[in-house]
Amino acid sequence: MKLLVSPSPHLHSGDSIEKNMYGVIIALIPAFICSILFFGTGAIIVTLTSVLACLFFEYIIQKYLLRQQPTIFDGSAFLTGVLLAFNVPSNLPVWIIIIGALVAIGIGKMSFGGLGCNIFNPALVGRVFLLISFPVQMTTWPLAQGFAGSYTDAQTGATPLTLLKEAVKTGQSVNDLLVADTFIGYKEMFLGHMGGSLGEVAAWALLIGFAYMLIRKIITWHIPVTIFATVIVFSGILHLCNPDQFAGPLFHLLSGGMMLGAIFMATDYVTSPMSHKGMFIFGAGIGILTVVIRVFGAYPEGMSFAILIMNAFTPLINRYCKPTRFA
């Protein structure tokens, strides 16, 4: 009788790349439902296009350029597609989304060597490329009108962050902004009833996804909680120093890509540190950089850049931050 011989261990937990990738995608379902409720058909078209384009590009690059067995069903390109979609406005033209997917997968992931080898979060690489190449389309945000708004002809408006940037530039105080008619209020910000990219608006939906991923042990709490804590402390200090010029922590937590970025983008396995100590440094860096760019930089939103900058530090962080040794 033929016996298999191999070294121990002879058991496997059953965990797989697919379980983790599709698990994250499942965690994004509440946010996706919200995006459809708030942005209507645009949300569906953008997400579908992004996902299909990412899968397509990964397939042809792997099969025809790299001559490897395509791995498009492992869930990673699918996830990149979803996250790229969630980072852009719901009325972004299809051809721009496709270019974004090509950059995200082709440059952000495959050029580094494929899954596990990239330094920067591929969805963010795609998103930032689009932001810089198509600044107008990438900063025109449809209002949250649900199916009443149309994909091709959406009514657009400012996001809370753009309002803040404008206000401070024109000398308005933060307080004036908060009491103005144009400000929707924190409750609406939490629920997501505001302008913004597809996936970033509904804080509560994203937090449900966070809880789901924690329960399924897909990610740990360290990176998101550190980002939130750093943002609270840093923006809190600024706000205390000059409440008229600087918005408070709650505003920063609920606006822009903060929730989406902290929970889903910064926690990307490949581009984040491997030890808890490293994750604390990584999260703190992102929190500080995001507030700095939002408050002192030219862009109203800083999360994407902050994460990409800290991605660059991850190998260095890994080299010097070691897990707690047994002895």
Place this chain on the structure above:
Amino acid sequence: MLKTFRIGGVHPPENKLSANGKIIVLTLPEQVIIPLSQHIGAPATPIVQKGDTVKAGQLIAQATGFVSANIHSSVSGTIVAIDNVTDAAGLSKPAITIKVEGDEWENGIDRTEKIEHNIALSQEEIIKAIAAAGIVGMGGATFPTQVKLTPPPGNKAEFLIINGVECEPYLTSDHRIMLEKAEEIIIGVQILMKAIGVKKAIIGIENNKKDAIAHLQQIADKTPEIEICPLKVKYPQGGEKQLIQATTGRTVPSGALPIAVGAVVQNAGTALAVYEAVMKHKPLIERVVTVTGKSVKNPGNYLCRIGTPVSKLLEAAGGIPEDTAKVIGGGPMMGRTMLNIDSPVMKGTSGILLISDKEARRSPVRNCIRCSKCVSVCPMGLEPYLLAKLATFNLLERLEEEKVMDCIECGSCSFTCPSARPLLDYIRLGKTRTGAMLRNRKK
């Protein structure tokens, strides 16, 4: 709150299929093959010749040097060969083959069931008796016990810790002896305490053996110096360093031995063997072996003679199931696959596990996705993904820096990896080469 070790650990399914299987005495085989090396250290030197008749319990090979162990015949019969045989791993190793004739035992061995309580021997006499009986660590490590009981000068023992954890899935031999031979084990513990001169012993048992914990607690009630410590079920709780940390809170420093924190650890089966050697004058010639597996007809715990071919155990357990792909000596996390099912049961064989192709076959290896799950589960706080990579590129100095020698080879990393990367395979390679480099440096 149950005590446990602080970092890492995994939860493989327990599958203790044979936990309720009372120990069955296996009938004698037709022949036994007794390897000369069933322990860490130098193989024993034969003192018999082909054609000699021997009795069960007779010394047939002597320990070669200090770190070695005596070997006794487990049966009565005639020696048919003293030569190299193919062992379970397919390697050629020297062994003594004996044709079994009757079941005569050496004079002086007390085979009665009567439990002897009075430990008359002195500390030195105890250690001598243990060495004479050829006792080695029966949890699987097979370290010669008399060496462990003789700490290097300058080291003082404070606790004796008994490993009744049995954290490997499927294995139940320690569970059963703690239930059926509890009094003997407690006396064995007392003998060991006297041997190393300590006043306190802790028996660590995982909480999935509640009946054994309760039973031992009842028996140890009269002996307050022996504490029964239930532990959280988490692999690898049975690892020496993890056990010491969970039961005493002390952490053995990197590169040091347990004695550095005043601890001496012995397996529960070893404690039983010590009782039998010191109180019944019986050398180590038989042990309880769990035969188990999801498709095995009669999973159970069999008391069998050292040298019994594994095939005989498999017969008793109802034969080899059709879907068997791997025969493992030991548990699924750290056991060794066997090529040859006629190879013998040895002193360290705690169990034989048969698993199907579906359970056994490894998935295709994929890219590391840097999820850091291997880092979270490593009980020694190492970074398996990094150690595996360094080993691939043979960066030995970096491996040393990253403490590869601290790895206890528990397999939690490979078990967990979503990309099915053979982390432990590469880490073991790295350990071997780094170990050689370190030894060369000392010279």
